[in-house]
Amino acid sequence: MYILGIESSCDETAVSVVEDGRKILSNVIYSSVEEHGLYGGVVPEIASRRHIDAISEVCQKALDDANLKIDDIEAIACTHAPGLIGALLVGINFAKGLAYASGKALVPTHHLRGHIAALYLTYPDLKPPFLCLVASGGHSHLVAVDDYTKFRVLGKTIDDAAGERFDKVSRTLGLGYPGGPAIAKAALNGDKNKYKLPTPHTENRYDVSFSGLKTAVINIYNSDNMKGVRTDKNSLRASFQEKIAQILSDNTARAAKEYGFDKVAVAGGVSANLRLRELIEEKIGKDRKFYAPQLSLCGDNGAMIARQGYYEYINGTRAGLDLNGLPVLPIDFE
Numbered sequence: 001m002y003i004l005g006i007e008s009s010c011d012e013t014a015v016s017v018v019e020d021g022r023k024i025l026s027n028v029i030y031s032s033v034e035e036h037g038l039y040g041g042v043v044p045e046i047a048s049r050r051h052i053d054a055i056s057e058v059c060q061k062a063l064d065d066a067n068l069k070i071d072d073i074e075a076i077a078c079t080h081a082p083g084l085i086g087a088l089l090v091g092i093n094f095a096k097g098l099a100y101a102s103g104k105a106l107v108p109t110h111h112l113r114g115h116i117a118a119l120y121l122t123y124p125d126l127k128p129p130f131l132c133l134v135a136s137g138g139h140s141h142l143v144a145v146d147d148y149t150k151f152r153v154l155g156k157t158i159d160d161a162a163g164e165r166f167d168k169v170s171r172t173l174g175l176g177y178p179g180g181p182a183i184a185k186a187a188l189n190g191d192k193n194k195y196k197l198p199t200p201h202t203e204n205r206y207d208v209s210f211s212g213l214k215t216a217v218i219n220i221y222n223s224d225n226m227k228g229v230r231t232d233k234n235s236l237r238a239s240f241q242e243k244i245a246q247i248l249s250d251n252t253a254r255a256a257k258e259y260g261f262d263k264v265a266v267a268g269g270v271s272a273n274l275r276l277r278e279l280i281e282e283k284i285g286k287d288r289k290f291y292a293p294q295l296s297l298c299g300d301n302g303a304m305i306a307r308q309g310y311y312e313y314i315n316g317t318r319a320g321l322d323l324n325g326l327p328v329l330p331i332d333f334e
Helices: 033-037 044-065 085-102 111-122 162-172 179-187 211-227 233-259 274-284 302-314
Strands: 002-007 012-019 023-031 075-081 105-110 130-135 140-147 150-156 263-267 289-291
Touching (some): 002 111, 023 044, 023 302, 033 044, 075 111, 111 263, 140 233, 150 233, 162 211, 162 233, 179 233, 274 289
Antiparallel strands (some): 012 023, 130 140
């Protein structure tokens, strides 16, 4: 069974073909990240326009790379939520047109569920239940994966997501967009213990809050400027990365022990952060197995949507031509 996956929730136009929910036959990604970098972050209008420019060509290349035609495809999965609404609508409308013209099933697929599904592509033997930290530019969720299409949110950010904080701190400290890779690289030349940053507290022990952490970094930087003191930027970057990684890994390890999970995973764009991976694996202990997607599948891609779309299709999920995009939708929606 061949599933075509279409992803357009942010600044990547991505299409992939996956066979039987396991084997990636093609995975084509066009990114407008360099253009957004000129503005220090994603500009929704630009993202939508670039999706329009690229999606037809990207889809055709995905089919060509897989050596297939649209007639060979069983179903078309597309990200319908959450994400930038204009960007989502480009992918959704293209998918609807393709499904209508070809007579194929249209399968709406949740973006965060897709990030979790990237784990199955990296580890074909991985099966639910397991605990997964989903950390990306817009999300920081601690999720109990009960089955391939059943999820429970144990905790999430109450304000800003980890990836968003990386971007904004990166901009403050003179690095480019996206901030996560830039800060991780700079942190290698800094002292992660030099600056003492706060650990924001939340009512729910598994929720996280990062807005105060960003403010603390900005205050240190601005205070140094006012005093005429030169900030050790690399150490401040390293300290910030360390605090984010400590908070997320502490929550993940604590939940794994409290809920009795013997398998623990991390997914999403921030899962590419090697320090975060290192800390989670260290804190969950040797009696639990740790999983993280291969680096090429951490960011947004069509393969993760095709993989999750496979499970949604098997589960009977279908959409008609009235399918709409949603900027916000819980991962545990029914």
